[in-house]
Amino acid sequence: MQNSPDSPPPTLLERIRSKITSGELEPGNPLSEVSLAQEFDVSRTPIREVLKQLQLEGLIEIRPKVGTFIREPNRREIVELFQLKEVLEGLAAALMARRGPCPELDDLEEIVAASEVSSNAGDTDTYASQVQDFHQTLVDGADNNKLVEQYARLMNQLAYFRLVRKTLKHPGRAVDSSREHRQILTMIKDKDPFGAETTMRAHVFASTQELLVPQTRTTLSLERDS
Amino acid sequence: MQNSPDSPPPTLLERIRSKITSGELEPGNPLSEVSLAQEFDVSRTPIREVLKQLQLEGLIEIRPKVGTFIREPNRREIVELFQLKEVLEGLAAALMARRGPCPELDDLEEIVAASEVSSNAGDTDTYASQVQDFHQTLVDGADNNKLVEQYARLMNQLAYFRLVRKTLKHPGRAVDSSREHRQILTMIKDKDPFGAETTMRAHVFASTQELLVPQTRTTLSLERDS
DNA sequence: GACCCTTTTGATGCATGCAACATAGCATCG
DNA sequence: CGATGCTATGTTGCATGCATCAAAAGGGTC
Structure with missing residues (x-):
């Protein structure tokens, strides 16, 4: 309903974000860069950029050198x-x-x-x-x-x-x-x-x-x- | 005044952002990834991540394949x-x-x-x-x-x-x-x-x-x- | 002299490889 | 049997190289 006029191909950012906001992924679930890269058939580089932005939005938490996890607001x-x-x-x-x-x-x-x-x-x-x-x-x-x-x-x-x-x-x-x-x-x-x-x-x-x-x-x- | 309690080393994001918000860089000025990379002595990759986030914040505009420019709100x-x-x-x-x-x-x-x-x-x-x-x-x-x-x-x-x-x-x-x-x-x-x-x-x-x-x-x- | 096509240049976009580190499992020792 | 240190593994962090594309520069023609 919100993109009825024009639906440009959804961005990688939007696609990954919707995986989280749609509830497809449970909170606390780890998000591996490599698995996401394979799933969307791109390299790790664009995935990393997206994850950094999602962290800024507060949707995920990147624990350095450990992993990325879906964040559930307390x-x-x-x-x-x-x-x-x-x-x-x-x-x-x-x-x-x-x-x-x-x-x-x-x-x-x-x-x-x-x-x-x-x-x-x-x-x-x-x-x-x-x-x-x-x-x-x-x-x-x-x-x-x-x-x-x-x-x-x-x-x-x-x-x-x-x-x-x-x-x-x-x-x-x-x-x-x-x-x-x-x-x-x-x-x-x-x-x-x-x-x-x-x-x-x-x-x-x-x-x-x-x-x-x-x-x-x-x-x-x-x-x-x- | 806002970081009197603890001043962890400012992140790359904060350093680049402050270059913009402090007025050191004029609006409309192009921000080259390579020049920023040289200035901060890092590779282009972390610079790109920062720029993507600053774009999300509305501070800069990334025109694909063209360049990155400081954005002035109209x-x-x-x-x-x-x-x-x-x-x-x-x-x-x-x-x-x-x-x-x-x-x-x-x-x-x-x-x-x-x-x-x-x-x-x-x-x-x-x-x-x-x-x-x-x-x-x-x-x-x-x-x-x-x-x-x-x-x-x-x-x-x-x-x-x-x-x-x-x-x-x-x-x-x-x-x-x-x-x-x-x-x-x-x-x-x-x-x-x-x-x-x-x-x-x-x-x-x-x-x-x-x-x-x-x-x-x-x-x-x-x-x-x- | 003006316009169009070609070339060149410079920028970003992305893939890949290596290094660094945190964590878990396991072996070893007390 | 418990605690401790070591190793193996999986992850992210970053550097670099190549491909792609847009815009400007240059040359040719009308």
């Missing part, structure tokens, strides 16, 4: 990333409200309408992907490329795919979430940046709570990290 | 980055207010007190560095490592050094700025996250305006930006 990092997610998406909502009519606004309208159907029908799988679309479209609609980049990096680090599946299992959460989406959309259309930002942040915060609570009892215990 | 990108700066520093202020007493809070107190002196004395050079300290200390004090990382990347992209020198030339801006710093510090100590965030964002926005307005006509002509 609980503290997840909380930190969600704090960032909250303000970034809040900024996106505010910017979009200030911007006024744009193609992404129409897309949002469609997504919200469709997600209301699926959430009421209890189709959580469909709704989950529509949630992704909603947030991504909103960020795109902010018309701020640097925001888009930072947001993409953040979502990659979260390996968001791995988390969302859990968050919507809660009965009633999908319906609440859908209602919040509708509120945000209305405020954007009303050109209310402050309201849109505030509501968006509350929405992200609520979703975060839903996502973090079931894993441990205490919400933000920030236990020992590293 | 006006639109600068605006985008400052929008991000606003919400990130706002978040930092809010988190610090929620956090309560911490070493960074004491540091802030000292910085603000010292900067009030220099701003009233009209010592803009000293005040400029204290402004840097204020913002950096605030971000550090938020106790969110991911925020620190994103903020560092953002400031690198802005090549902030190159901009700040201009912003404080405006008569009276330093005094206003100093007063805003004091307000923010008070709200943090009062544990008022919302007030601290709001004031911080207003402060960043005001500084941004000061910085962007005067250079409209001459500095950034916004030539074709590829």
Whole structure:
């Protein structure tokens, strides 16, 4: 959905990154340069460049002279990333409200309408992907490329795919979430940046709570990290 | 000031990056791999890895088979980055207010007190560095490592050094700025996250305006930006 | 004199080989 | 039997050489 206009051949970086973010590789799994080189039929050199960049993105950890491992963010990092997610998406909502009519606004309208159907029908799988679309479209609609980049990096680090599946299992959460989406959309259309930002942040915060609570009892215990 | 506790030998990445962010190299200047390799007495391979990462950070542009060039953000990108700066520093202020007493809070107190002196004395050079300290200390004090990382990347992209020198030339801006710093510090100590965030964002926005307005006509002509 | 084609040059892109090091397994010794 | 040192192996770190390609320089023609 995000590369519908043009799909240039995916970069080696993107291909390897998607192997990680898609969950194809388990966290902690070692990533050998030679095996990756063989798999993608290239030399070790371009593989190394990619791995260095993925380390910079926080997806993997290169232990010198030992090996490369898929990194799993600990609980503290997840909380930190969600704090960032909250303000970034809040900024996106505010910017979009200030911007006024744009193609992404129409897309949002469609997504919200469709997600209301699926959430009421209890189709959580469909709704989950529509949630992704909603947030991504909103960020795109902010018309701020640097925001888009930072947001993409953040979502990659979260390996968001791995988390969302859990968050919507809660009965009633999908319906609440859908209602919040509708509120945000209305405020954007009303050109209310402050309201849109505030509501968006509350929405992200609520979703975060839903996502973090079931894993441990205490919400933000920030236990020992590293 | 940022590596007072421990200064491990700066990595190649940091050394090359600082060559760019320090202004030692002009934007548009070509960066040859071989010349860098000779300068740092290493092979082209590690240089290439560093350049790839700097490209990911947005500092340079690698035109395949042509060369590597220092990238200057155009006006639109600068605006985008400052929008991000606003919400990130706002978040930092809010988190610090929620956090309560911490070493960074004491540091802030000292910085603000010292900067009030220099701003009233009209010592803009000293005040400029204290402004840097204020913002950096605030971000550090938020106790969110991911925020620190994103903020560092953002400031690198802005090549902030190159901009700040201009912003404080405006008569009276330093005094206003100093007063805003004091307000923010008070709200943090009062544990008022919302007030601290709001004031911080207003402060960043005001500084941004000061910085962007005067250079409209001459500095950034916004030539074709590829 | 202007334009186009060819050549040359200089840069990156990648493959490969060797060196350095961390780790695990094993033999040896107390 | 446990601890310790040694060796084997697998990994990354880096240097170097060749292939590839883009852009500029040069020569020829109209």
